[in-house]
Amino acid sequence: MNAPYSSAFQDLLSLDLGKLDKKKAIDGCDIHVCLVATAQQDEDMLEFRRLELSKELTARFREKVGAFLTNYGKTWLSGGSAIYPYQGDSKPEEHEIEYVDLALAQYTFIKQQILPLEPYQQMLSFQPDEKTFVKNLRFYVIIVQPVNKPQETFYFYRAYNLRQLLRQSRFFGAMLRAENEYDLINDSALLFDDNIDCINHGDDLFVLKKDNFHQIFRFFEELEKSVNVAITHIQTQLTQIRVAVDGYDNFVNDCKKNRLKMAMLNTIAKKPYLKDLTPAKIQRVVDRLDKNVIGEEFRAAFTKEQKLVYDAKHPWVLLKLLGDSYLWSEMTSVGYDVSGKREL
Numbered sequence: 001m002n003a004p005y006s007s008a009f010q011d012l013l014s015l016d017l018g019k020l021d022k023k024k025a026i027d028g029c030d031i032h033v034c035l036v037a038t039a040q041q042d043e044d045m046l047e048f049r050r051l052e053l054s055k056e057l058t059a060r061f062r063e064k065v066g067a068f069l070t071n072y073g074k075t076w077l078s079g080g081s082a083i084y085p086y087q088g089d090s091k092p093e094e095h096e097i098e099y100v101d102l103a104l105a106q107y108t109f110i111k112q113q114i115l116p117l118e119p120y121q122q123m124l125s126f127q128p129d130e131k132t133f134v135k136n137l138r139f140y141v142i143i144v145q146p147v148n149k150p151q152e153t154f155y156f157y158r159a160y161n162l163r164q165l166l167r168q169s170r171f172f173g174a175m176l177r178a179e180n181e182y183d184l185i186n187d188s189a190l191l192f193d194d195n196i197d198c199i200n201h202g203d204d205l206f207v208l209k210k211d212n213f214h215q216i217f218r219f220f221e222e223l224e225k226s227v228n229v230a231i232t233h234i235q236t237q238l239t240q241i242r243v244a245v246d247g248y249d250n251f252v253n254d255c256k257k258n259r260l261k262m263a264m265l266n267t268i269a270k271k272p273y274l275k276d277l278t279p280a281k282i283q284r285v286v287d288r289l290d291k292n293v294i295g296e297e298f299r300a301a302f303t304k305e306q307k308l309v310y311d312a313k314h315p316w317v318l319l320k321l322l323g324d325s326y327l328w329s330e331m332t333s334v335g336y337d338v339s340g341k342r343e344l
Helices: 004-017 055-077 105-117 131-135 162-167 210-216 219-240 248-255 259-270 272-276 279-288 296-305 317-322
Strands: 029-038 046-051 082-085 096-101 137-146 154-159 172-178 181-185 190-192 198-201 204-207 244-246 307-309 326-328 335-337
Touching (some): 029 055, 210 219, 219 248, 219 272, 259 317, 307 317
Antiparallel strands (some): 096 204, 154 198, 198 204
16 A cells, blocks of 8 residues: 555665665664563553663574564565554454554554653663563563664564463573573573564554554553543434434443444544434435344334434444445445445
């Protein structure tokens, strides 16, 4: 996809694909690793530690980033990758990358979590007896800083889930050897694999593994704080076109129990089409839907009274209707229940 942020991703890949003094650019970068844990006293706070690395372990992290960039670079140059703006309810394919613009106010909560990484040299060093810190580890960050352009720092994030790592067939570890310096070993309390979940450079953040991105930045926890605004906005728009919703409170309560539904509500509330909805537009969709899909009560209520109904027996119908998830192909006249759609 051709977009302004595609060039930013290309710049990132050039860390490995570019050449510097006949070497890969990644070889001319300083490598640092920071561990980030949830504070024991407050789950909304983070604690940061710098991991002191031996030359061997530094080389292993450099190798990890270099191999990752090489593999992604080959896919990118072959036209096998595409970049799209982040959508909370989308379901990216394996070849799709999502882009987050950290300059936008809606992502301030992410920026606040990563700002402490900038002065990483001033962080406390990780100590081997910090068992609570290790227990609460949420993610770690590989900081890549080009020696010739120290202001151009790249951050590679990986969610830290010890159980998940132990299921991996390939991992490497860090263990205290001497003078508070960690060295490369094959088995340890600190385990790392070869995966990357997201990358940040300036205000550009690229999401590679969406579920882990959500885990790293506690995305759904933030969503829970804002979902009430979305719910009120949707109800206001429906009221303005004189469309009532029976069971709206039950609908809201059920949505709050499901993170995907909350993400969909948040996305719906931001869509410009919401203000342009009319009873006639809704009726056209209702008429085309199979009664076995939406339920006879739903169809009858809107047809007779222009009233939407939340039916717990068909818990997704109202949400998908408002989310414009029922679509028909102009080419084949076939109808689809679409999930994870992207606007063209």
